[in-house]
Amino acid sequence: MELDQLKGVIRRNRLADGSRLENTAEHSWHLGMAAIVFSPFAREPIDVGKAVAMALAHDVVEIDAGDTFAYDEGEASESKAAREEAAADRLFGLLPSAQASYLRDLWDEYERGDTPEARYVMAIDRMAPMLLNMAEGGTTWREHGITPERVIDRNGHHIELALPDVWQLARTMLDAMPPAES
Structure with a gap:
């Protein structure tokens, strides 16, 4: 039942229809599905089953540590690693040793x-x-003054490293976004 708490961890980005903010359980499920769907575009050979499991497990720590906004540069960002490490110790420690x-x-x-x-x-x-931000018109980015350049700086290297063709498409979509309001 501990995992059920992921449904209550609210993230900053909206759903694609813009109706509400996404929660971490939805984000993790979305990543698990994306791990399957985007696998043909991976630069390196990957074990898709392992990638799905990793996608589902990667944010479990947010139950205790909370979500840290990707563009946060304050205390939350600075303390993220320590908070998440402590959360991993506690949460994975609840499981039988092999699963943990x-x-x-x-x-x-x-x-x-x-x-x-x-x-x-x-x-x-x-x-x-x-993709969610682009689908719903970039509301979260505009609300926080996040420019397309900042999105590219924060994400481009990671996406291009693993999914170069997908990054080129995403970059084209980003270039077509209206600028953030100041």
Whole structure:
């Protein structure tokens, strides 16, 4: 039942229809599906099953640590790693040892970003909120003064590294977005 709390962790980006903010459970499910759908475009060969599991597990820590807005440059961003590490210890520690070890290893691998699956999941983790923002007209970006240039700076390298063709399409879509209001 602990995982049910992910439904209550509210993120800053809106659903594609703009009707409300997304929660972390929805985001994790979306990433799991994206891990399947975008797999033919991955630059490196990946284990899709492992990528799906990693996508589903990567934000479990937000139950305790909360969501940190991707463009936050304040205290929340600075304390993110420590908060998430403590959350991983507690949450994965609730499970039987084999499951705890498996999921913690996936989470650690994602955080390190040193395998094809981790790079791939990191890319779709960055891409999914971008696609939602573009689909609903960029409301979250405008509300927070996030420019297309900042979106590119924050996300481009990660997406291009794992999904170069998808990044080119996303870049074209970003270039067509209206500028953020000052």
